[in-house]
Amino acid sequence: MIPSDYMAPKSKPTASNSVTLAISLWSWFKAHPKFMVVLILLVLVFVVNRFNHRADEINAANQSALALNAAKPVVVAPVVQDKFQLYLFGLGVVTPSNIVEVRSRVEGQLLSLSFDEGQIVKAGDLLAQIDPLPFDVQLKLAKGQLLLDQTLLNKAHEDLARYQKLLKQDSTSLQLVENKQALVRQYQAAVQADQGRVTNAEMQLSFASIKAPIGGRLGFRQVDAGNIVRTSDPKGIVTLTQLDPISVLFSIPEDNLPPVLNLLSQPEPVSVELFDRNLQQKIAQGRLLAVDNQIDPTTGTIKLKAEFANSDGSLFANQFVNVRMALATEPQAILLPTSAIQRGSLGTFVYVVKGDQTVSIQPIQIAASQGEISMIRSGVSIGDKVVTEGADQLREGSAVKIVVPEKTQTPKGGL
Structure with missing residues (x-):
């Protein structure tokens, strides 16, 4: 530390000037010993701090090296051979097999409704009654006219037979016989028309x-008893939906269409399953019914239709469900957990644990993935142990320590 009253020489510094300056400073410090002590303490503090910082750096480097060489705890799973079921998934909408808007086919006063809203009915059950009196009157009039014309026809037949007999006896003219024949044909036409009216x-x-x-199941009624109903009314009496069997419409990507068409060409039915939104509980199982005739160009998907038994009424019209359809089955597939698959600059690979408890990077080719299980085309062998947890700390040759999780799972095909 240089005191404030010290005046440095203003001349250009030279070697002799530097010596002179050093002698002057030394003389000044001898005259002021307190400043000498402070300077020495500052130098000692700097040297100690520098030494401690260097020691910390060395310790940190040593710890990093130890941590790098220490065995990493990992969870492993074996590569197995098992049946692998490949599924297609989609979001479907429950659609009634038939929807009927029940309407009146005649005009008249609605006397009564014979159903409850939401009721399950069978084909042929009475739903409503329109006043039958006007139609009963028309039926009686038609039957009366038929009876009259039938009587006239019978009388015409008798007259024709009599005149034909007289003609043979040459007691009447041919013209009268022909008139009687025409009258018979006239009454025959009248009787036929009357039968149609009846x-x-x-x-x-x-x-x-x-x-x-x-x-099916009835909806809410659209008209109340006592109203006059007509065939031209904009609304019917009630809507009826057929719920058993019931259909589900869902879409799949167009790339999956060829294998689906191949399945439909087989004699065995294609199995389709319905699940809840979490894909945990199966709701129903049915069969694939048909494929739409065109692909949606905006989404690149095509619609499929499946049919399900619904005797318990668990499926409801316009209900959203998850659809799972079996697409293919590989009886002897090489399987490993999907969580073991890593992706990087080397492509797709897994960490395989060797006998010396170190890992090696093994490139693989994935044939198909289904949820937590993947089918491998090449790269691993049956019995290999692959890392499923802790792979983010590993590199080629890293030492590992296999730990057992609370609940272990062995890969099996499908879901």
Whole structure:
């Protein structure tokens, strides 16, 4: 430390000047011993701090080296050979096999409704009754006219037979016989028309009783009893949906269409399963019914239709479900957990634990992946132990220590 009252020489520093300056400083410090002590303490503090910092750096480097060479705890799983089931997944919408809007086929007053909203009905069950009196009257009139014309036809037949007999006896003219034959044909036409009117009247009368065309679940009623219903009404009486069997529409990528078409060409039905939104609980199992005739160009997907039994009513119209369809089965596939697969500059690889408890990087080729399990085409052998947890700390040749998790899982094909 240089005191504030010290004045440095203003001349250009030279070797002699430096010596002179050093002698002057030394003389000044001898005259002021306290400043000499402070300077020595500062130098000692600097040297000690520098030594401690260097020691810390050396310790940290040693610890890093030890940690790098220490065995890393990892969880491993064996490579196994087992059956592998490949599935297609999709989001589906439950669609009724048939939807019928029940309407009146005749006009008249709605006398009564014979159903409860939401009721399950069978085909042929009575749903509503329209006033049958006008149609009954029309039927009676048609039957009366038929009876009248049938009587006239019978009388015409008798007259024709009599005149034909007289013609043989040469007691009447041929013209009168021909007139009687024409009259018979006229009454025959009238009787045929009357029979049609009777049939039409009977049909109109039957339409007054509205029955369920199919079995299914009824919706909410659209009209109340007492109203006049017409065939031109914008709304029907009630909507009826067929729920058993029931259909599900779902989409798959267009790339998966060829194997699906190949499955449909086989005599065995293609199995389709429905699951809840977590893919944990199976709701129903059915079969693939049909494939749409065109691909959606905006999404690159194609719609498929599957059919399911629904006797318990667990599937409801417009319900969203997860669809799983079996696409292919590999009976002897090489399998390992998907969590063991790593990706980097080397491509796709796994860490294989060797006999000396070190790991090596093994490139692999993946044939297919299904959830937590992957089928491997090449790169590993049956019985190899691959790292499933702790791989982020590893490199080629790293020492490892195998630890057992609380719950171990052996890979099996499919889900």
